[in-house]
Amino acid sequence: MHYSNVKFGIFTDLHLDIMHDGRIRLDTFIEQMKKEDVDFIIQLGDFCYPEDTSKCLCSEKNMPINLKNAMRVPADVPKIELLEKFNKFFKPHYHVLGNHEFDFCSKEQAMKLYGMDKRYYSFICKGWKFLVLDGNNFKTKTGELKDYYYGDYFDSEDLPYIDSEQMEWIEKELLESDIPIIIFSHQPLNEGPRGIKNADELSNLFIKANRSGKKVRLCINGHTHVDRLECDKGVYYYTLNSMSNHWIGTKFAKHRFSDEIEEAFPNLQYTFPYKSPLYAIVELNSKGAYIKGESGEFIKPSPLDMGCDEDLSASVQDREILW
Known part of the structure; x- marks a missing residue:
């Protein structure tokens, strides 16, 4: 089995529709990834609303x-x-x-905007296999799994799920070769x-593949x-912090910006926004994964200032994960 060192740039939850400075955050990421000469870049969702927000x-x-x-x-965000800036990365x-992505559109519409042929897929880079999954399914009262569609999933409490079609595909991808896998x-x-409701089923696939x-x-x-790292049954699960903010909702609503900005981006008040963009550079080799994060801070007032006792961070920690 031959695989080389691989380095990639990654961010998640940019939320262009909520953040007034999303362009600056994305620009910062793109410029840094050029300097780092990464092998690829990936964003983990909640980039923007793909369609208008009328339905x-x-x-x-x-x-x-x-x-x-x-x-x-x-x-009013371009x-x-x-998206073209992200998609035209070298x-x-x-x-x-x-x-x-599915609050105001279908999966087909979101995939079209992002230029995705499939909602889940795999790719290989320098001898490593990477799986990209779609967890955006909820269970109806009759037990059927259904795609998120125009925000209908907010009427369900039984979510999210990896669907059976995708589970079969995952098992095939895991078992067809001995290539090391990142998901x-x-x-x-x-x-x-x-987390996904059928995590046990997925974990059993991992155990089967790892035997x-x-x-x-x-x-x-x-x-x-x-920003969180956990290990379960020999598999590491890493949650990457949002590039932009921690959504806190109405309990700690606070205006931090000018009247003009707050009026144009009315959901800003329901976040604890981060002063600088957060993202990570991940390097993989035969010994482990090395995560280079970004130190940051909350735009004042911080969660602590406002009496929020949740364990929140405006940074992405550097981490070393040994296989």
């Missing part, structure tokens, strides 16, 4: 404040231009579908808050806007 199928009683504001005050570039997803793939020698090395996700 949502979520019931009024379950519609969260961020969707209500997006319908009331559509963000999304196409910024090395390979990859997208993961996040849940908020990308938006939602966490292990058990825990906001002949360790294949599944690391799973990387976004979604929860925290």
Whole structure:
């Protein structure tokens, strides 16, 4: 089995529709990745709303404040231009579908905007296999798994799931060769808050694949806007912090910017925004993964200043993961 060192740049949860300075954050990432001469870049979802924000199928009683504001005050952001900047990076570039891509459109529409042929797929770089998954499925009251579609998933409490078609594909990808494997997803793939509901089923696939020698090395996700590393049954699960903010909701609402900015981006008040963009450079070799993060801080007032006792961070820690 031959595989070389590989280096990639990664970020998640940019939320162009919420953040007033999303362009600056993306520009900073792109310029740094050019300097680092990474092998590829990837974003883990919640990049932007792919379509206009006029149609949502979520019931009024379950519609969260961020969707209500997006319908009331559509963000004036050059999304196409910024997506093209990402897609025209001089090395390979990859997208993961996040849940908020489907607040106001279908998977087909989001995939078209991102230039994705498939909602889940794999690619190989320098002898490493990378799987990109789609966890944006919820279970109906009749037990059927359904794609997120125009925000309808906010009416469900039984989510998210990896669907059976995708599980079969994952098993095939895991077992067909001895190439070491890294897995990308938006939602966490292990058990825990906001992780996929059928994590046990996926974990059993990992155990099956690893019986002949360790294949599944690391799973990387976004979604929860925290910086976290866990290990379960020999597989590492790494949650990458958001590039932009921690969403906190109405309890700690606070205006931090000018009236003009707050009016144009009304959901900013429901975040703890980060002063600088967060992202990571990940280097893989036969011994382990080395994550180079970004130190940052909250724009004042911070969660601590406001009496929030959640364990939150405005940084991405440097980490060393040994296989």
